[in-house]
Amino acid sequence: MGKLKENLAELGNGCSLPVSLEVIGERWCFMILRASFNGIFHFEDFLSEIGIARNILANRLTRLVEAGIMTRRPCDHDKRKVEYRLTEKGSDLLVSIVAIRQWGEKWETGVPSNPVLADAQDRKPIGQISLRAHDDRVLGMQDLCWIDESELREHDARASDDRDQMNVRHLKEIGETSAA
Amino acid sequence: MGKLKENLAELGNGCSLPVSLEVIGERWCFMILRASFNGIFHFEDFLSEIGIARNILANRLTRLVEAGIMTRRPCDHDKRKVEYRLTEKGSDLLVSIVAIRQWGEKWETGVPSNPVLADAQDRKPIGQISLRAHDDRVLGMQDLCWIDESELREHDARASDDRDQMNVRHLKEIGETSAA
DNA sequence: GGTTTTTAGTTGCAACTTAAAACCCATTGA
């Protein structure tokens, strides 16, 4: 519904970002998911926790359920109540949400958010999320490049080759050149 | 501007997510950032790359610059042109964007997006982003819990203690209980 | 058994935002 979604879907030319944003890029969506991760399951609780309008919340929950991100199940013991819970697909969004949260901690609020997501084993806060190579090395902006899918297939076919200047863009050249 | 932003800002009670979403949660914002990461710097290029309306693009770029996520610099050699580039703050959003993209690859499109973000050193695609403990162990949903800020401070104060049942919620209980 | 309360919605309307197209105007290149 709405033009954005149609456009974003069409723009999904090889990249899944537009497709993802079609459902989770909607306003309030991440806030609803955050509430879910924090143990909120019922309509009225979402309402008071995140200060969203009734009709919008109803609409978003319906869409999240349709998208397979949440499930909707009327409660057994109190048939008025409905339980909204994250599916595995929904739970998998935790990484994205925490990434945004960590970015906000670093660049907006400047302090750790509360409550803190921690390792259940040693009860210490989780580490900074970062990009990693296949062998787990942490990668910074300067260690990255975009390669075309086609290079990957060639990789498989002929093991090594002079692939010096093919479809390569270095990410370190992307950012601003002087000011910060 | 708009009710959402005000509300989200007010809701920033300890959590930086609402604050972050205030600026980057805006529609089209991630698409603009993706284009930036892909080496697009000029107004008309953003326009044709992401299929956004002129006025909206102008508005979003202004807001991103105001938020310190991009810089706006008129070109030296062609004074008609303007270069929009990511700041360090903006570049730092790559993790979040890639996290959403990987989620989409897994749950929506089912295939790797093109172009592929790779390690410049060995030209192999980057790994899956995941939550990690402070000592780099990968953490799943069942390994996580929320703890209150206050516990962290106590941690510092008195080294160890019987902190069995204090402000703890296990994340593994959050998701759906039967169906997927 | 009847009344009140709670929960999860829906409806109607005003205010705001978006999308699309037309317009503007400083450069530039032919």
Place this chain on the structure above:
DNA sequence: TCAATGGGTTTTAAGTTGCAACTAAAAACC
């Protein structure tokens, strides 16, 4: 000089949001 280009702003219609009031079913109260 004059058409084309780049980066906007303006105008208008269409779509979305936010708020308040309403509904309808189940539960609790008495």
